Amino acid sequence: xxxSYLRWVLVLISTFFLFSYPLQAQNIVANQQSSSIDETLDSxxxxxxxxxxxxxxxxxxxxxxxxxxxxxxxxxxxxNPQLWRAINFSANVEGHSGISTLYNGLIGSLExxxxxxxxxxxxxxxxxxxxxxxxxxxxxxxxxxxxxxANFINxxxxxxSQYRFSDKNCATYISESLHYTFDEPFNNKVFVLxxxxxxxxxxxxxxxxxxxxxxxxxxxGELVSKYELNNVSNPELDSLDATEKVHFLKTYEWLYNNxxxxxxxxxxxxxxxxxxxxxxxxxxxxxxxLESKEFNIHHPARIGINYFYGNNSSNKLLIDTxxxxxxxxxxANTYPKYDHINVFRVRTMVSTSEVMMDEFWIFHQSSRQPKxxxxxxxxxxxxxxxxxxxxxxxxxxxxxxYSAVGNTYSILDDYWSSSVMLSVNPTYLEKHTWSLIVNPxxxxxxxxxxxxxxxxxxxxxxxxxxxxxxxxxxxxxxxxSITDNIYFKSEVEWHYNQVRIxxxxxxxxxx
Amino acid sequence: MTKRTLLVGIVLSLFLGSCVTLMKGxxxxxxxxxxxxxxxxxxxxxxxxxxPFASEIKKGNDxxxxxxEGYRSHTLSLSKSIEPIFxxxxxxxxxxxxxxxxxTGAAYSYSPSTYQVELYKKGEGQEAxxxxxxxxxxxLLNMTDISVDLxxxxxxxxxxxxxxxxxxxxxxxxxxxxxxxxxxxxxxxTFGKEVVKLLDA
Numbered sequence: 256x257x258x259s260y261l262r263w264v265l266v267l268i269s270t271f272f273l274f275s276y277p278l279q280a281q282n283i284v285a286n287q288q289s290s291s292i293d294e295t296l297d298s299x300x301x302x303x304x305x306x307x308x309x310x311x312x313x314x315x316x317x318x319x320x321x322x323x324x325x326x327x328x329x330x331x332x333x334x335n336p337q338l339w340r341a342i343n344f345s346a347n348v349e350g351h352s353g354i355s356t357l358y359n360g361l362i363g364s365l366e367x368x369x370x371x372x373x374x375x376x377x378x379x380x381x382x383x384x385x386x387x388x389x390x391x392x393x394x395x396x397x398x399x400x401x402x403x404x405a406n407f408i409n410x411x412x413x414x415x416s417q418y419r420f421s422d423k424n425c426a427t428y429i430s431e432s433l434h435y436t437f438d439e440p441f442n443n444k445v446f447v448l449x450x451x452x453x454x455x456x457x458x459x460x461x462x463x464x465x466x467x468x469x470x471x472x473x474x475x476g477e478l479v480s481k482y483e484l485n486n487v488s489n490p491e492l493d494s495l496d497a498t499e500k501v502h503f504l505k506t507y508e509w510l511y512n513n514x515x516x517x518x519x520x521x522x523x524x525x526x527x528x529x530x531x532x533x534x535x536x537x538x539x540x541x542x543x544x545l546e547s548k549e550f551n552i553h554h555p556a557r558i559g560i561n562y563f564y565g566n567n568s569s570n571k572l573l574i575d576t577x578x579x580x581x582x583x584x585x586x587a588n589t590y591p592k593y594d595h596i597n598v599f600r601v602r603t604m605v606s607t608s609e610v611m612m613d614e615f616w617i618f619h620q621s622s623r624q625p626k627x628x629x630x631x632x633x634x635x636x637x638x639x640x641x642x643x644x645x646x647x648x649x650x651x652x653x654x655x656x657y658s659a660v661g662n663t664y665s666i667l668d669d670y671w672s673s674s675v676m677l678s679v680n681p682t683y684l685e686k687h688t689w690s691l692i693v694n695p696x697x698x699x700x701x702x703x704x705x706x707x708x709x710x711x712x713x714x715x716x717x718x719x720x721x722x723x724x725x726x727x728x729x730x731x732x733x734x735x736s737i738t739d740n741i742y743f744k745s746e747v748e749w750h751y752n753q754v755r756i757x758x759x760x761x762x763x764x765x766x
Numbered sequence: 767m768t769k770r771t772l773l774v775g776i777v778l779s780l781f782l783g784s785c786v787t788l789m790k791g792x793x794x795x796x797x798x799x800x801x802x803x804x805x806x807x808x809x810x811x812x813x814x815x816x817x818p819f820a821s822e823i824k825k826g827n828d829x830x831x832x833x834x835e836g837y838r839s840h841t842l843s844l845s846k847s848i849e850p851i852f853x854x855x856x857x858x859x860x861x862x863x864x865x866x867x868x869x870t871g872a873a874y875s876y877s878p879s880t881y882q883v884e885l886y887k888k889g890e891g892q893e894a895x896x897x898x899x900x901x902x903x904x905x906l907l908n909m910t911d912i913s914v915d916l917x918x919x920x921x922x923x924x925x926x927x928x929x930x931x932x933x934x935x936x937x938x939x940x941x942x943x944x945x946x947x948x949x950x951x952x953x954x955x956t957f958g959k960e961v962v963k964l965l966d967a
Contacts, residue, residue, distance in 0.1 A: 335922045338929060375926055379907060497917075504910045530909060531952030534916035534944070541914070541921075 294371045294412055296340070298405035302327040303396055305429070305462065306341070307449060307550075308381045309388040309470075309589045310581070310596075319555070319580070320589070321381075322429045322449045325374055325391060336545060337375035342408060344369050344428040346418040363419030367428070369411050378468065383509070386472035388589065390465040390550055392453070396436065404436040421445065426452045433458060446766050450552045454765065467548035475509055478502045492528055497538040504529040551739045552589045554763040555579050559744070561759025563604060566752075571606040573613065573757055583700070583710070584744055584761060586736040592702070593623040593663065593672065600640070612652060616640035619657070625665035625672045634663040634674055644692065644716055645751045646684065647723065653692060655682030666699075674698045684718070691719040709733040726751060740764070793822040798832065798842070800883040801902065805834035817883070837885035882906065901930045913952070916944050 304325040311320075323343040327333060346367040348356050359365045381387040396404065417423050427447045434441035439457050452458065482502070495503065507526050511518065518526065559575030579598035581590040602614035621636035641654035661676030678694040696714030703709070712730040717723075728750035736742040745758040798807060800817040807815045808831040815821055817832065833839045884899045905912065908923050915921030924943065925935045933939040 335925050337922050337926045373926075375904070383907070501910065501914055504913070508910045527952050530913045531948075533910070533913040534947060534952060536917050537919075538914055538917055541911075 296326065296342075296371075296405045296408045297328075298398075298402040299329060300326045300401060300405075301329045301333055303394045303401070303404060304391040304466075305394055305433070305453070305458075306377070307390040307392070307453060307465075307589070308377075309390070310591075311385045311387050320387075320449045322426050322452060323377065324429060324432070337373065337378070339374040341372050341374045341377045342369055343372065343377070344425045347415070360418065360420045363417055363423060365418040366415040367418035367423075368415045369408060369428070381470070382468055383471050386470040388470050388473075389468040390548075390589070391468070391545065392462040392465045392550075394433070394458075395461045395463070400436050400438075403438065404432065407432050407435045422447050425449070430455070437461075444766065448555050448766065450555060451765055453552065454554070464547050465550050466545040467550075468545060471509060475506050478506060492525065492532070497533065497536050498540045500529050500533050501538055501540045504533060548588075550589065552587045553581070553585050553739050554765045556766055557761055557763045559602075559759055559761035561744070561757045563755065563757045566754050569606065571604045573602060573604050573759065575602045575614075575759075575761065576600070578766075583708070583732070584734050584742055585763065586705070586739055586742065591622075591624075592669065593625060593700075594621065596620040612641070613643050614641065615652075615654070621659075623663040623672070623674050625663045634661045634676060635659060636676070636678070641682070644684075644718075645726075645728075645753065646687075646718055647721060648751050648753075651687070652685040653680065653682035653690065654685075655680055657682075659694075670702050672700050674700070687720075693717045693719075706736045707734070793824055796821065796823050796830075796881070798830070798881045798883055800832060800834075800885060801898070802834050802837060802885060805832050805837070805883070805885060807832060832883050832885065834885055837887055840883055840885055842881060842883055897930070897932065901927070904930055912943075913947075916940075916947060 304327070306323050306325050308321040308323070323341055326340040326342065327336070328340065344367055346356075346360065346365045348365065356365070378389065381389055416428060422443055422445055424447060426449045427443060430447065430452050431441050434457065437457060453462070490499070490503065492500075504526065507518070507522075507529075555578065557575070557577040559573075561573040561575065563569075563571040563573040565571070577597055577600040580596040581587065582595050582597050597616050597619045600614065600616040600619065601612065604611045604613050617639045619636070619638035619640060621634075622632070623634040624632055636657070636659045638657035639655075640657070641652050642657070643650055644653050645651075657678060657680045659676045659678035661674055663672050663674040665672050674697070676696050676698070678692075678696065680692040680694065682690055682692055684690040694714050694716045696712055698710055698712040700710045701708060710730075710732045712732075713727060714730070715725065715727050717726075728748065730749075731747045733745045734742055735744075740763040742761050743758070744761055746756070748755040796819070798817055798819040803817060805817045806813050807817060807819045809823070814823075823830075830842045831839055832842060882903065884895070884902065886895055904927055908927070911921070911923035912927055915924035920940060924940060928935045928939045928943065931939075933942070
């Protein structure tokens with residue numbers, strides 16, 4: 256590796272430490288004011304749940320998901336989950352600016368504490384505001400363990416603890432409380448992530464199949480698709496039955512509260528009539544019902560071992576390592592299907608004569624909500640790192656900022672989507688100088704079954720200082736998942752009449 | 767040269783497009799409702815309207831002051847919650863906490879440029895204020911489910927609303943909510959002196 260190459264790697268890593276919050280952060284949540292909740296917990300409760308709020312790719316700070324506890328009480332309110340007691344560990348960021356929070360969270364200068372609040376507030380935050388699923392895992396406890404849990408939580412009243420993104424976060428303190436409850440020794444790790452707590456040995460035998468609250472955007476998206484298909488997006492009030500009126504009113508309410516959609520006077524009057532009519536008749540429709548659902552999530556780290564074959568009969572070993580999050584190859588029903596986040600990814604080619612970096616990401620995120628979704632946003636991606644390109648027939652590493660915008664269209668429901676993206680990447684091109692790479696591309700993704708998926712991508716990278724304008728690149732990928740944590744991957748790439756073929760096995764592993 | 771011109775054109779159009787996305791013009795429509803009607807809305811010391819308020823305001827104005835006789839004045843910070851900038855969010859790690867729950871003392875945004883301002887009555891305690899604030903917020907954000915529960919003569923959302931109003935959850939309380947709702951033709955939910963107007967109706 257040349258000195259300049261190393262220098263740019265160093266610059267990128269330094270940049271990461273300045274803006275590293277997205278990479279290590281758990282879901283940092285500003286401490287809210289508790290209301291209507293007596294903060295002393297009685298040990299005579301009915302059921303304790305460990306709640307996992309799914310990842311929130313729109314904000315990398317929430318990309319790993321979030322853990323909190325939920326207590327179902329005995330007594331008159333027990334049938335109403337909205338009034339159950341959520342116990343949440345969160346950082347106190349009052350008085351901190353964004354940058355100050357980043358810095359202090361990274362070095363562990365924030366403080367956090369347990370807060371008690373009614374569950375409806377957490378439903379509102381996650382299901383409505385951030386379109387995240389909630390998974391409620393019942394925890395099996397003996398009466399003695401319930402007592403120990405209540406003692407632990409009550410002992411932490413009015414006390415604060417250190418908060419650090421990597422290892423003193425929500426998952427850490429929830430884990431500590433459960434270790435105490437089970438009378439198990441607690442040892443902190445260097446990184447503590449929610450998905451590792453959920454699958455940890457001390458806990459997983461105590462967890463039952465979770466109850467699931469689907470995010471409201473997903474629920475409404477299904478409704479909107481249904482009504483658009485039936486051409487009833489502008490209905491007559493009298494033509495709607497009671498359930499349809501609820502569907503429309505719920506959709507309008509969400510558009511107004513969450514998407515800032517403005518309504519004219521006629522529409523407001525229509526909404527008022529819907530609301531009034533609904534209040535006059537019985538309906539059996541209810542949003543956010545709790546239902547059991549199987550949960551799968553993969554471990555956060557990955558190692559992939561692949562065989563690589565190049566055009567000039569070169570045979571290499573390609574080793575792919577990743578710390579963190581989710582990519583196209585992973586199988587999980589907890590991550591949004593079209594959103595992908597990779598962090599600390601390094602893909603290295605090894606042969607008998609050389610070791611060469613093939614891909615390097617400090618951070619790479621993409622979000623591609625297909626167009627059929629309700630109010631679907633722009634597709635976009637943002638990455639800091641490097642990828643290997645063929646430049647005038649020569650393989651070179653381009654390190655820098657990768658950004659792209661475009662749109663994704665759902666062609667066949669959840670099975671086939673097509674993205675049109677334009678990427679603009681200011682990069683440092685190995686052995687040359689700064690370059691701007693403009694890269695239009697069309698990518699089709701196919702989700703054939705739960706285990707099988709693939710993609711076909713056509714792109715055309717254009718380098719600012721090159722005279723070559725039309726050099727299309729074709730890339731095919733195929734994935735076969737064996738378990739949640741093991742999958743086969745194969746890839747074929749054609750560019751400049753050169754072919755790269757690779758295939759191998761990838762393992763997601765616990766930290 | 768042609769290629770460079772083309773590239774510059776693509777890049778310029780992309781970034782200009784991005785700017786439009788981020789800035790969305792020089793003015794923003796701001797809607798402000800408050801727990802008391804006819805509260806004055808002030809910008810840079812000059813009154814520009816009263817609540818319920820809906821008007822376009824030049825961007826760059828960070829704060830509006832809401833005043834009413836008998837209540838504490840409240841300065842509403844606009845910059846914290848209007849249009850969280852897309853890539854800016856990513857680079858700085860996103861907004862903290864919920865994007866719709868920007869509790870800034872006595873105001874929150876239940877839509878990116880729509881604010882509910884709760885003014886403290888002079889002499890009112892913090893606990894009473896927070897209870898009132900939470901009740902109104904809950905009613906605004908859950909109006910569909912509350913309407914469904916009224917039609918079903920009970921349900922989780924209605925129970926939660928009544929509990930927040932510190933009333934017993936029984937038929938009398940349900941009838942109280944229903945009667946006020948019907949008197950206003952579905953425009954309001956009322957508890958005693960507290961009126962929650964639904965969807966600015």
